[in-house]
Amino acid sequence: MTEKDIIISDENKEVSVKNEGNDTELSADVKESPSEKVLSENAEEELSEEKMSEEKPETISEGIAPSLDGNKVLRRQRRKRILGYSAFILLNALVIAVMLIVEDKSGDAATGKAAFMRLGENPLFTVLAFSMFFVIVIFDSIVFKTLISKTGVKHRAGLAIKVSFLGRYYDRITPWAMGGEPFQMAYLIHGGLDAGQSCSVAMSRHVIRFFSTAVVVITILIASRISTNVWVMAAAIASVLAGLIIPVFMLICAFRPALGQKIGRGVIGFLHKIKIVKNYDKQMKKMQEEVDKFLKGIKYLSGNKQVIAIIALASIVELFANNSVPYFVMRALGYNELTYWHTLVLCIFVTYASSFAPTPGGAGIAELSFYAIFASVIGGEYLFWAVLFWRIAVFYVPVFIGFVMQTADSLYSIVSAGKKR
Numbered sequence: 107m108t109e110k111d112i113i114i115s116d117e118n119k120e121v122s123v124k125n126e127g128n129d130t131e132l133s134a135d136v137k138e139s140p141s142e143k144v145l146s147e148n149a150e151e152e153l154s155e156e157k158m159s160e161e162k163p164e165t166i167s168e169g170i171a172p173s174l175d176g177n178k179v180l181r182r183q184r185r186k187r188i189l190g191y192s193a194f195i196l197l198n199a200l201v202i203a204v205m206l207i208v209e210d211k212s213g214d215a216a217t218g219k220a221a222f223m224r225l226g227e228n229p230l231f232t233v234l235a236f237s238m239f240f241v242i243v244i245f246d247s248i249v250f251k252t253l254i255s256k257t258g259v260k261h262r263a264g265l266a267i268k269v270s271f272l273g274r275y276y277d278r279i280t281p282w283a284m285g286g287e288p289f290q291m292a293y294l295i296h297g298g299l300d301a302g303q304s305c306s307v308a309m310s311r312h313v314i315r316f317f318s319t320a321v322v323v324i325t326i327l328i329a330s331r332i333s334t335n336v337w338v339m340a341a342a343i344a345s346v347l348a349g350l351i352i353p354v355f356m357l358i359c360a361f362r363p364a365l366g367q368k369i370g371r372g373v374i375g376f377l378h379k380i381k382i383v384k385n386y387d388k389q390m391k392k393m394q395e396e397v398d399k400f401l402k403g404i405k406y407l408s409g410n411k412q413v414i415a416i417i418a419l420a421s422i423v424e425l426f427a428n429n430s431v432p433y434f435v436m437r438a439l440g441y442n443e444l445t446y447w448h449t450l451v452l453c454i455f456v457t458y459a460s461s462f463a464p465t466p467g468g469a470g471i472a473e474l475s476f477y478a479i480f481a482s483v484i485g486g487e488y489l490f491w492a493v494l495f496w497r498i499a500v501f502y503v504p505v506f507i508g509f510v511m512q513t514a515d516s517l518y519s520i521v522s523a524g525k526k527r
Contacts, residue, residue, distance in 0.1 A: 221439060221491035228438040235434035236499050238427040239274075245420035246270040252416050253307040257299055265297040268511065275508020278501055287312060306402050313404065314417035316353055319425055320346065323454060330451045335478040341459035349461075356400040366397070428500060429453040432480070435495045441484050452479045473497070 225232045250266035269290045277286035287308050294304035323346055333339065359366030370393050377383040433449040456479055460472035476493050484492060 217487045218491060221488055221495075224439050224488075225495070228440065231434045231438035235431050235438060235495065236503065238431050238434070238499065239503050241427045242424045243267070243270050243274065245423045246273075249311055249417050249420045250307070252413055253310060254294070254299070256410065256413065257303040257307065259298050259303075262297060265294070269293050269297070271504075271511055272508055274504045275512065278505050278508075302402070305399050309399050309402060310413070311417055313353070313356075313400065314414055315421040315424075316349070318418040318421040320350060320353075322422055322425060323458070326451060326454060330447070332448060332451045334452055334455055335475075338455050338459045338475050338478050341475075342455045342457075345458040345461045356397060359397045360401055360404055425454075426450070429457060431499045432456075432476075432492070432496050435492055435499065436480075436484055438495075439484075439488050439492055444483065449483075452483070455479060472501075 247263070247266045247270045250269050251263055254262050254266060272293060273286040273290040275286075276289045280286070291301075291304045291308045294307060295301060299307065327343070327346075355366065355369065358369065370390070374383055374386060374389050374393065378386045378389070383389045429450050430446070430453075432453045433444060433446050436444055436449065456472065456475040459475045473493055476496065477489065480492065481489060
């Protein structure tokens, strides 16, 4: 063995691997070569890059996922809004189409042409007949503007006008004219009032309007001593008296709460026994909510005598303007022998007799009542056209204007929702 081999063997002995238990360690005499060190560093970098490349997609996907889900939710909400507004427009159009279908169409064309010519020959009364609705809206808008200003929301004349127009529209397309005030409250909230303020405005107006109108109507019907068709008179008087039940009960609840609660429990309990009311507790809660709304309105009005006077005046103007239309229509058709007072009283009978009808705007009953009362007054071939012109002035003009406003508002919302996509 040469000297060189001895040296190599000694070096190999020095480079030993010690295995103690499960731990493996290199001898202190073993030195990393520069090339090995570079390789190990590069391997660590590659491993760290691989780890980052594996982690990064995870992190990015986690960040994107919520935003994607949020966008889906927003798109779904906008789609629902668009479909909702579209369905609402179609529903309104359907209601109007049904009312047009059931409207009486028995008039002949020749007489209709002659009737239109008569309207042209008496332009003053024609204009008066078709402008009464706008007189009503002007006074009602003043009422809303006054009430809104009391809440601290100023410079909202446009909101007051819109709420007045749309309230009249929904009154005419819902059974028993029940839709006006709920929609007015919704538009007031949309216009910047909170729920409590909108409720106070709507209930304050309703309370004073009803009592003012009821007192004047009862006074007119008693003082006039004008009689007409017995069934129409009976229906009108029953309607006035039935309309007093709820406000009188509310007043009892306001000034004698214990008595009001006792009456409410008794009535609802009786209706529950005969299976008209299914859920007693739910109905009692609803009654209490309505009483609370009424009390809010009373409290709101208690220190505003000027507001009470404005609402009462607007209500009386509406009563006379609305029931003056038949007189102006008949004068426009050339029936000059009619007196204003007599025609006004007869029309009040028609208005309250048709309020029992569950059809939108009292359609059907209103025409029958008009025929029953005014057939003996004007008769002849122009009676149908008098009824038609009256219905156009007091019913279809408000419906047309309200439908256009509602459709424009809904289309604007649809376009706005589409732009946000």
